[in-house]
Each structure stands twice: as structure tokens, then as C-alpha cells.
Amino acid sequence: MSKKILIHHMxxxxxxxxxxxxxxxxxxxxxxxxxxxxxWDLQQDTGYxxxxxxxxxxxRDHAFSADGKTWADMIHxxxxxxxxxxxxxVIRCRLNEYHSVYRIKAKDGSYRWVQSRAIVVxxxxxxxxxxLVGTLMDITESRKKDDALIRYKNNLExxxxxxxxxxxxxxxxxxxxxxxxSESIWISDGEGTVLRINKAAEVHLGIxxxxxxxKNVDDLVKMGLMDRSVSREVLECKTxxxxxxxxxxxxxxxxxxxxxxxxAHGEISMVITNERDMTDLNRLQNELQQMRHETDRYKDxxxxxxxxxxxxxxxxxxxxQMAQLLITCRKLxxxxxxxxxxxxxxxxxxxxxxxxxxxxxxxxPFVQINCAALPETLIEAELFGYEKGxxxxxxxxxxxxxxxxxxxGTLFLDEIGELSxxxxxxxxxxLEEREILHIGGLEPIKIDCTVIAATNQDxxxxxxxxxxxxxxxxxxxxxxxxxxxxxxxxxxxLGLTGLFLEKYNRLYECHRHLSPExxxxxxxxxxxxxxxxxxxxIQKAVVMAGDDEIDEYLESSMDVxxxxxxxxxxxxxxxxxxxxxxxxxxxxxxxxxxxxxxxTTRAIAGALxxxxxxxxxxxxxxxxxx
Numbered sequence: 321m322s323k324k325i326l327i328h329h330m331x332x333x334x335x336x337x338x339x340x341x342x343x344x345x346x347x348x349x350x351x352x353x354x355x356x357x358x359x360w361d362l363q364q365d366t367g368y369x370x371x372x373x374x375x376x377x378x379x380r381d382h383a384f385s386a387d388g389k390t391w392a393d394m395i396h397x398x399x400x401x402x403x404x405x406x407x408x409x410v411i412r413c414r415l416n417e418y419h420s421v422y423r424i425k426a427k428d429g430s431y432r433w434v435q436s437r438a439i440v441v442x443x444x445x446x447x448x449x450x451x452l453v454g455t456l457m458d459i460t461e462s463r464k465k466d467d468a469l470i471r472y473k474n475n476l477e478x479x480x481x482x483x484x485x486x487x488x489x490x491x492x493x494x495x496x497x498x499x500x501x502s503e504s505i506w507i508s509d510g511e512g513t514v515l516r517i518n519k520a521a522e523v524h525l526g527i528x529x530x531x532x533x534x535k536n537v538d539d540l541v542k543m544g545l546m547d548r549s550v551s552r553e554v555l556e557c558k559t560x561x562x563x564x565x566x567x568x569x570x571x572x573x574x575x576x577x578x579x580x581x582x583x584a585h586g587e588i589s590m591v592i593t594n595e596r597d598m599t600d601l602n603r604l605q606n607e608l609q610q611m612r613h614e615t616d617r618y619k620d621x622x623x624x625x626x627x628x629x630x631x632x633x634x635x636x637x638x639x640x641q642m643a644q645l646l647i648t649c650r651k652l653x654x655x656x657x658x659x660x661x662x663x664x665x666x667x668x669x670x671x672x673x674x675x676x677x678x679x680x681x682x683x684x685p686f687v688q689i690n691c692a693a694l695p696e697t698l699i700e701a702e703l704f705g706y707e708k709g710x711x712x713x714x715x716x717x718x719x720x721x722x723x724x725x726x727x728x729g730t731l732f733l734d735e736i737g738e739l740s741x742x743x744x745x746x747x748x749x750x751l752e753e754r755e756i757l758h759i760g761g762l763e764p765i766k767i768d769c770t771v772i773a774a775t776n777q778d779x780x781x782x783x784x785x786x787x788x789x790x791x792x793x794x795x796x797x798x799x800x801x802x803x804x805x806x807x808x809x810x811x812x813x814l815g816l817t818g819l820f821l822e823k824y825n826r827l828y829e830c831h832r833h834l835s836p837e838x839x840x841x842x843x844x845x846x847x848x849x850x851x852x853x854x855x856x857x858i859q860k861a862v863v864m865a866g867d868d869e870i871d872e873y874l875e876s877s878m879d880v881x882x883x884x885x886x887x888x889x890x891x892x893x894x895x896x897x898x899x900x901x902x903x904x905x906x907x908x909x910x911x912x913x914x915x916x917x918x919x920t921t922r923a924i925a926g927a928l929x930x931x932x933x934x935x936x937x938x939x940x941x942x943x944x945x946x
Contacts, residue, residue: 354372354457355372355455355456355457356369356370356372356373356374356375356376356455356456356457357369357370357372357373357453357454357455357456358370358373358386358436358438358452358453358454358455358456359386359451359452359453360386360388360438360451360452360453361450361451362388362411362449362450362451362452363444363450363451365387365388365389366386366387367386367387368386369382369386373456376432376434376456376458377424377425377426377427377432378426378427378428379427383427388407392404394424394425395422395423395424395425396422396423396424396425396431398423399422399423400422402420402422403420403422403436406418406419406420407420410440410449410452411448411449414443414447414448414449415440415449416439416440417437417438417439417440418436418437418438418439418440418452418454419435419436419437419438420435420436421433421434421435421436421459422434422436432458432460433458433459433460433462433463434456434457434458434459434460435456435457435459436454436455436456436457437454437455437457438452438453438454438455439452439453439454440452441453498516498518498519499518499519499520501518501520502520503520503594503595503596504517504518504520504521504524504525504574504593504594504595504596505517505518505520505521505592505593505594505595506521506551506591506592506593506595507590507591507592507593508537508551508590508591508593509589509590509591510555510587510588510589510590510591511536511555512536512537512538512549512551512552512555512591513534513535513536513537514532514533514534514535514536514537514540515533515590516529516533517529517532517533521595524567524570524572524574524595524597525545525546525567525569525570526567526569526570527545527569531545532545537549537551537552538552544568545567545568545569546565546566546567546568547565547566547568548563548565550562550563550565550576550577550578550593551578551591551593553578554578554579554580554588554591555580555588555591558580558588559580560577560578560579560580561577561578562575562576562577562578563576564576564598565595572597572598573598574595574596574597574598575595575596575598576593576594576595576596577593577594577596578591578592578593579591579592579593579594607717611717635669635672635673635676636812636815636816636819637812638809638811638812638814638815638912639804639809639810639811639812640811640942640943641804641808641809642803642804642809642812643943645673645801645802645803646676648801649673649676649677649680649801650680652677652799653677653678653680653681654680656681656770657770657799658770658771659751659770659771659772659773659795659796659798659799660677660770660771660772660773660796660799660800660801661772661773661774661775661796661797661798661799661800661801662674662772662773662774662775662800662801662802662803663774663775663776663779663800663801663802663803664774664776664802664803664804664805665776665803665805665850666776666849666850666852667849667850667851667852667853668776668803668804668805668806668850668851669803669850669851670734670774670776670803671688671732671734671774673801673803674688674730674732674734674772674774675732677730677770677772678729678730678732678770678772681729681730681770683728683729684726684727684728684729684730684769685725685726685727685728685729685730686726686729686730686732687722687725687726687729687730687731687732687769688731688732688733688734689702689703689722689731689732689733689734690734690735691733691734691735691736691737691738691739692734692735692738693735696740696742696743699739699743700743700746700759701719701721701759702721702722703721703722703723703743703747703756704721704723704746704750704756704757704758704759705718705719705720705721705723705724705756705758705759705761706718706719706721706758706759706760706761707758707759707760707761708760718758721756721758723750723756723767723769724756724765724767726769727767727768727769728768728769729769729770730769730770730771730772731769731770731771731772732772732773732774733771733772733773733774734774735774735775735776736773736774736775736796737775737776737777737779737782737788741787741789744788744789744792745789747792748789748791748792748795750767751771751792751795751796752795754766754767754768755767773796779793779797780793805847805850806847806850806851806853806854807846807847807848810843810844810901810902810905811905811908811909813842813843813845813847813854814839814843814909816851816854816855817834817839817842817854817858820854820855820858820859821833821834821858821862824858824859824862824863825862828862828863830862830868831868832861832862832865832868832869832870833868833869833870834869834870834871834874835869835871837871838869838870838871838874838875841871841874841875841878842854842874842878843905844902845878857874857877857878860873860877861873861874861877904942907938907942908942908944910928911924911928911935911938911939911942911944912944914927914928915939915944921935921936921939
């Protein structure tokens with residue numbers, strides 16, 4: 321077929337073919353459009369939705385009907401009334417166009433922001449719109465951007481408002497601080513022109529702000545308001561400077577300090593001047609001197625009270641262990657050892673041994689603290705002291721710590737195993753660097769005292785349980801003293817018993833005593849509470865016993881089975897004591913009695929039915945001297 325015949329054939333297509341071609345073109349247009357097309361017959365409440373309309377909402381074609389009720393149900397509840405009102409306005413006001421923005425529900429349950437536009441294409445006989453044809457455009461992303469921009473704008477406005485308010489507040493606070501200061505404060509610029517003075521400056525110099533603000537400091541000197549200007553001297557030397565300045569009107573002398581403020585180019589932009597009335601400074605100096613005298617008095621009184629117990633209560637060392645312990649104490653005191661650790665069960669006399677150590681040095685105060693008696697928040701303040709206003713409840717003038725109070729003497733830290741880990745860390749630093757830092761302070765303070773620590777706990781076990789620092793243990797354990805429990809040194813029991821009897825008889829004006837059987841019974845008691853238990857037992861017996869002999873009362877205080885068993889056999893219970901140790905203790909006791917009673921070794925040998933050579937050997941064995 322020739323080209324001419326083909327063209328002729330195409331021009332002669334039927335109306336049905338042309339209609340089909342037009343329908344195809346319309347379908348292509350509806351499908352290719354980015355917007356959904358809709359047609360709504362308002363009278364019949366029927367319509368048409370293009371494939372793109374359904375696609376935008378995630379539906380397949382004709383997934384829902386195109387009537388008004390279905391459309392209204394899909395609109396977000398918050399936008400529904402406004403969208404419907406726009407349609408009503410078109411009908412009521414006989415408008416030619418319809419425009420609305422609302423959210424419509426998609427298939428996945430989310431809501432999409434859409435913009436719907438339409439024109440009226442048919443009216444009834446009285447001019448009321450009855451058919452609309454329009455488009456639906458998805459504007460969700462655009463709306464998100466607009467909303468984000470609006471939020472950013474609102475946030476920016478709020479931030480600017482907040483910053484403005486903060487600047488106003490800061491300025492007000494600065495003004496309040498300046499006027500609340502008891503010191504005179506001057507602010508001048510880089511040329512020496514006065515910008516601001518506070519209320520204290522007006523009072524101290526007898527001037528008003530109007531007289532000086534805006535004037536140069538050189539002019540103020542010429543006017544005679546002051547004899548010299550620290551601001552001018554700071555501008556010349558470009559460094560902080562302090563001078564003595566005299567105010568002519570009030571005839572007061574001030575300590576004036578000028579501080580330069582530099583800009584980004586290294587030039588002085590302002591000079592801040594502080595003036596302190598020397599009258600107040602002299603008063604504070606006198607108060608400080610009084611506080612020092614008072615502190616020294618407290619130190620002396622504290623040392624006197626702490627050592628009073630040592631004076632009234634002698635250290636009993638009949639046993640070889642205690643005698644050797646006291647010798648070691650004297651040697652450590654002689655060499656002025658700085659850190660010592662005393663170990664021993666509760667009640668063995670660790671505090672008394674610390675005081676004995678201090679008594680051998682006889683210099684400086686003796687200060688002690690029980691680390692278990694104070695909470696963590698207070699013990700740090702007690703040990704290291706604090707500055708004025710360091711924490712809520714702090715004294716107005718601050719407080720020195722126990723390390724400072726013990727300067728030149730001894731600080732005894734009892735129950736050191738009870739310290740918390742943070743305080744242990746600070747104590748270690750203090751012991752290593754020999755300096756402390758007040759709570760709230762900036763300047764370190766050198767310390768000069770012997771530190772004696774004591775505990776009844778197994779520190780090595782606490783280290784394994786992560787409750788005590790290993791490095792602190794090694795620092796304290798360089799020189800350690802171990803006090804054996806009273807059950808391991810029965811030789812000391814009789815001496816301590818006599819000491820306590822004498823003390824409490826004198827205190828309560830009594831004449832209590834123990835029989836030989838009572839002394840034997842008390843010597844073989846285990847005393848789990850150590851010396852403290854023996855002391856309390858004797859005190860109670862002296863006060864509560866019905867007659868002067870206190871054996872019966874002591875038996876009721878001790879373990880009855882153990883006491884009666886020893887009273888009957890007059891020998892140690894092998895389940896409680898080592899046999900050889902008990903025999904040695906009894907031998908030593910007999911020798912001690914014989915020494916006190918007889919004048920010569922010959923007489924001692926005769927009394928004990930021994931040879932004189934045996935007496936010499938026994939005396940040498942137990943370290944006894946005639």
C-alpha cells in the first residue's frame with residue numbers, strides 16, 4: 321500500500337475509532353498527571369476519581385466509592401468540619417471555585433496533607449452549583465518543610481527572647497552584686513574614664529556617682545577626691561597593681577587593687593578597681609590573732625584531757641609481749657616515725673598505746689578522732705577543715721582541720737577501717753604529699769604531725785573485699801604494732817585487776833578486794849572483750865557487790881562453767897589454754913610473789929623449795945630482777 325493510500329485511509333477513520341482515541345488520550349493524561357482528578361455531582365452525590373487519586377493514597381483503582389460520605393469519613397477529624405464548610409460555602413454563596421487544605425487518611429493508616437482545588441462546571445436553573453471538577457495534590461512533604469520552618473522560627477524567637485531575658489537578668493544581678501558588695505568597686509574604660517561605681521564607693525569616699533561618672537581619673541586626683549589613682553597606674557604598667565590610697569573627704573585609708581581587662585587585641589578595655597577599708601582589715605587581723613590564741617588554747621586543753629587518762633591509768637606490761645611492745649614504741653618515738661599502724665582486737669588498749677607513744681615524745685598536742693563515730697560528710701570536714709561558705713551549715717569563718725590542730729604533735733585516727741573509699745583516697749594523698757586542702761580551699765597547707773592509725777579489723781581481708789585501699793594499707797603498715805588479746809597474755813590480768821580495783825575503790829570510796837580463789841578464777845577467764853571487759857567487770861563489781869569481797873559477783877559476770885572449773889582444779893583448762901603457757905604463767909606469778917616477799921635469792925629458793933641455781937635460771941627465763 322502506497323503512502324498516499326495509507327494517509328487517505330487514516331483520514332477516513334470512523335467516529336467510534338476517533339472516540340476511542342480520545343478516550344485513550346484522556347486516560348493517558350489522567351494517569352500521567354501528578355495530581356488526582358475528581359468529579360462530584362452534588363445533586364446525585366456521585367462522582368469520579370482518577371487512578372492517580374487512588375494511587376496517592378495507596379489504593380488500587382475504584383477501591384472506594386466517590387461519594388461525599390466516603391470522602392468526609394476519610395478526612396482527619398480535626399480538619400473535617402473546615403473542609404465540609406468550604407463545600408457548603410460554594411453552594412450557599414454560589415461561588416465559582418472551591419479550595420481547601422486538609423489531611424486525608426491513606427491505606428496504611430497515616431494521614432497525608434492534600435490541597436484540593438475545583439471549579440463549578442454546572443448550575444441548576446436558579447444558579448446553584450450542582451457539579452464540581454477539581455484536582456487533589458499531595459503537599460505532605462511541603463507541609464513538613466513549612467512546619468519545620470515555622471518551628472525553627474518559633475524556636476529562634478523563643479531563644480532570642482530567652483537570651484534577651486537572661487541578659488537583662490544578668491545585668492540586674494550584676495547591678496545587685498555591685499551595690500551589695502561591702503567593698504568599693506570602680507569601673508573605668510581603657511582611657512581612664514569612670515563608667516560605674518557602686519554604693520559602697522559613694523559611702524566610703526563621701527561622694528555621689530553623678531560627681532565622678534563620665535570624668536577621667538586624672539581629673540578626680542586634681543579635684544582632690546583621692547591622692548593617687550590606681551586605674552592610671554594600671555593603664556601605664558598594663559598589669560594588676562595594689563596601692564594605699566587616702567580619701568580626702570572621709571579621711572580614710574584604703575587598700576586599692578586595680579585589675580586590667582584585655583580585649584581580643586591585647587589592649588586594656590576596662591580597669592576594675594576594688595577598695596578595701598583598712599579599718600576592717602585591721603579588725604579582721606585582730607580577730608585572726610584571737611582565733612589563733614584560742615586554737616592554741618584548745619590544742620593545749622585537748623592534749624591535757626587526752627593525756628589525763630594515761631596519767632591516771634598506768635600501762636601494765638607484765639607479759640613479755642607487752643614489754644617488748646612498749647620498748648618498740650619508745651624506739652619509734654625516739655626516731656620520730658611519722659606514720660604508725662596499731663592493730664588489735666576491740667578493747668585491747670589501742671588508744672592507750674597511742675597516748676603512751678605520744679608521751680614518749682612530749683611535744684605538741686595529742687588529737688584523736690574515732691573514724692566510725694562520724695558520717696562521711698562530716699569526717700572529711702573534721703580531718704581537713706573547710707573554708708568560709710564551703711557547704712551548707714559551715715561556720716561563717718571556716719574551720720581548721722584536725723591535721724592542722726595536731727601540728728607538731730600526734731593525730732590518732734581510731735577505727736580507720738571504717739573510712740569510706742573517697743576519704744581513704746584523700747587521706748593517702750595527704751600522707752604521701754604531707755599537705756592538705758581545705759574543703760572549698762585553693763591553697764595546699766603543709767602538715768607536720770605524727771599520724772597513728774588503729775583498727776580492730778583485718779585490713780588484708782578488707783582489701784580483698786575492695787573495702788580498703790591497698791596503697792593506703794602499705795603506706796600505714798610501714799611500722800605496725802600488734803597488741804595481743806588479753807587471753808594471750810594472762811600475766812597482765814592480775815596487774816590490770818589490781819590497777820582497776822585501786823582506781824574504782826578510790827573513785828567510789830570503797831574497800832573491795834578479791835580472794836586468792838577469785839584472782840585465780842579471773843586469771844583464767846577468756847575475756848573476749850579484752851581489757852575493756854575486765855575494766856567494766858571490775859567497775860560493776862565495785863559498785864554492785866554486796867560486801868567487800870567481790871568474788872561471787874565476778875563469777876556471775878564471767879562464764880560460770882569455765883570459772884568454777886578453774887576454781888576447783890586451780891589449773892588452766894587445756895581446751896582453753898596451752899598447757900606449757902599456763903604453767904609458765906603460774907611459775908612467773910609465784911616467782912614475782914617470792915621476789916616481793918623475800919630479799920635474797922637464797923630466801924626465795926628456800927620458800928619455793930628450789931635450789932639457788934634453779935632460782936637464777938627461772939628469773940633469767942622470765943626476765944625478772946631481784
